[in-house]
Amino acid sequence: MRQSNNQSKNQVFAYSSVSSCRISGQSDLVPILDLGMQALTGIFPRNLDDEVPVAPLELVWSPSSGLVQLRHSFPLDDWAAAGFSDSGIG
Secondary structure, eight states: OOSOOOOSSOOEEEEEEESTTTTTSSOOOEEEEEEEEEEEETTOOOOTHHHHHHHHEEEETTTOOEEESSSSSSSSSHHTTHHHHHHHOO
């Protein structure tokens, strides 16, 4: 698992990198935007010392399908443990 440079107050979500398009299956992914490790929105710590989970945010484009997609996948169980539901509504 890749780690962020600023780990003092952040836990890193488990994730895996996608190497091929989720639609076409082709490995022609072209990076278009990489924002690095980002704190998850929707999590509001009660104290300044509380940990806020972080995860990579990178968009890639597949010329074979035209799909713009996230390069990383995250286990649904981790999202639920952080307070998110599978519907996307906390």
